[in-house]
Amino acid sequence: MASENATIYDIASDAGVSIATVSRVLRGESNVSDETRQKVQRAIERRNYRPSSIARGLMSKKTHSLGIILPKLLNPHYAMIFTGAQEEARMLGYTVSLFPWSSLDTKAYDPATMLIERRLDGLIVCVEYLPDDHGEHVLASLRELRRVMPVVLIGCVPPWYDFPAVSNNNAAMMKEIVLYLVSLGHERIAFIGGFAEDNDPQRRDIGYREGLREARLPYIESYRVFCKGTPEDGRAALRGMLDALKPEYWPSAVIAMNDLVAMGCQGEARDRGLRMPEDLSIIGWDDLFCAPYLCPPLTSINTHQQQTGARAVQLLLGGEQRRETVDWELVERASCAPINKGKEI
């Protein structure tokens, strides 16, 4: 292991040239004679020399490495974003390191230090649900970070977060979902999901209301419950909603903020003896790999996460300040069914 790496000086002396010439060969400059170039190449191969990107970076002030911060890699949603980012970054000669969400927690001591000291060429931050005043802290950290490196956000980004970002048009997606459920005959449609920042024009609540309005259905407070994003949260949220309503007012369809919440809802529904989709249609969000293997297979909305990650890298390295949205796709499976068919069974 580690038998002292060769340096450019070793190669130069082996090949009998100056380090400048070696550097020229390394960078593929044209003004080197073929003969010299070959001597250098051979020396490089003999010693298995690889130039240090560290030393290189010191001069160029580029590290060719990016960072990504996300709430939880265990959620495949983020794993997909990461994968997309990593693949795109690699194509462009960059590396992506994972930093914990706590790097944004200004309550901890100087959390961004590690990020800044590494002189990343850019940072991708996946923003989720921001409860209470926590959003303030995150925003403060983001602003500080942006002073020293380009930052691109992914996900739920309120407009006053004045950052370039990649996201989905949540309002439009949500509206499509509502109208899809309406087209299946549903009239009591619940939405279980996180708090969206009030002013976010793309927020899901807007789409939810718009969909209902367009279908001439009332917005019913009890059908809108809030929760965080785990299966347990989803289960508790659905339980709370059903407990508070007489069975005859129970929703016939539930829109879950993500597939994890949808899974929790399925669990709760099953425990209550509700048949799915006959008694309850459920639709998820993110189209995780396991969606087809749930019972019933979960209808969900594919948000093209890998593309999102890749696009974020492009914005980052292109220095573009835009906010961008990526396409989505409703993937129909068995968890949503026409309501009449359900009732007739």
Added chain:
Amino acid sequence: MASENATIYDIASDAGVSIATVSRVLRGESNVSDETRQKVQRAIERRNYRPSSIARGLMSKKTHSLGIILPKLLNPHYAMIFTGAQEEARMLGYTVSLFPWSSLDTKAYDPATMLIERRLDGLIVCVEYLPDDHGEHVLASLRELRRVMPVVLIGCVPPWYDFPAVSNNNAAMMKEIVLYLVSLGHERIAFIGGFAEDNDPQRRDIGYREGLREARLPYIESYRVFCKGTPEDGRAALRGMLDALKPEYWPSAVIAMNDLVAMGCQGEARDRGLRMPEDLSIIGWDDLFCAPYLCPPLTSINTHQQQTGARAVQLLLGGEQRRETVDWELVERASCAPINKGKEI
């Protein structure tokens, strides 16, 4: 963005001291007078100075960054390992970057270049199923990498891979699983999984046979089918097995190489109208987050992946050459049931 970072010279001149003194303060050396120290601290805070770990690394030859290579982040199994590694690394002041599996593909041009040029302080490689002669290529790459940086392996590691590694005792786990199923009354127990290297003393096939022997059950070729690790692979494998057998010889229990394969098996079983667990018990491996939400909830074996990742980092940074195994835990859920109870229904 990026208003030219301050350097140690800026701080020195602001504070009216030499750069050596600033460096002393930065590294917390004691032989600096309180007065000077405070002057320097103030200058640092005023300019929001963060020393460059790049420059630092040039001298110290340490980058404080690790790499991880894994087959597919989308498999939560690897996401858990990564998470464990990342958290441990962070505690120790290290960062973890993700590199694609293709970095080990010696068929591609000089794949390790990116890894080596970055002068990582260590590399974790998650080794999965190694089909055919591909293992040779991977091994060659690993050997080359080890010449320049410490490497620790995770997962399925044949003994002639002379590397430090963290893994589970697959033989013991498998034996436990077989005997667990036997204790439920199963006698026709199938195993659907990858090829294990012949000489691996910890391989699952050994545990499978041992378990059967101990239970005085015959080893039946048809119950041992091979496949890769996706749900589709699992589905196809089970289909192939059942197609080839008369229904009265169908297994009553299936051990899947991982939860993804188990999910595929569930799908296939459901399509064939098999009741689970009455007609078929299935046990998975990895205990993914979705296991409790499958139908029926999947019994699986928790391999403590986060701990595995963390341990790998410790070995890496401790320079330990050992091979180590981590504990596991059988998590019982509804997908495995006593066979008699099943038949009686």
Added chain:
DNA sequence: GGTTCATATGTTAGCGCTTACATTATAGTA
């Protein structure tokens, strides 16, 4: 044959740190 210019190569000063060594100031000792 000297001037000019293109081509090939070498020299050297950084990049922002760490660190061995040198220097200065201060106090303690004989």
Added chain:
DNA sequence: TACTATAATGTAAGCGCTAACATATGAACC
């Protein structure tokens, strides 16, 4: 008072590259 040990600080040489500039060698031109 001179002499030495100690503490506080400064100087400068790297670490392994890049890049601006300098130099050398010919070929082309009038």
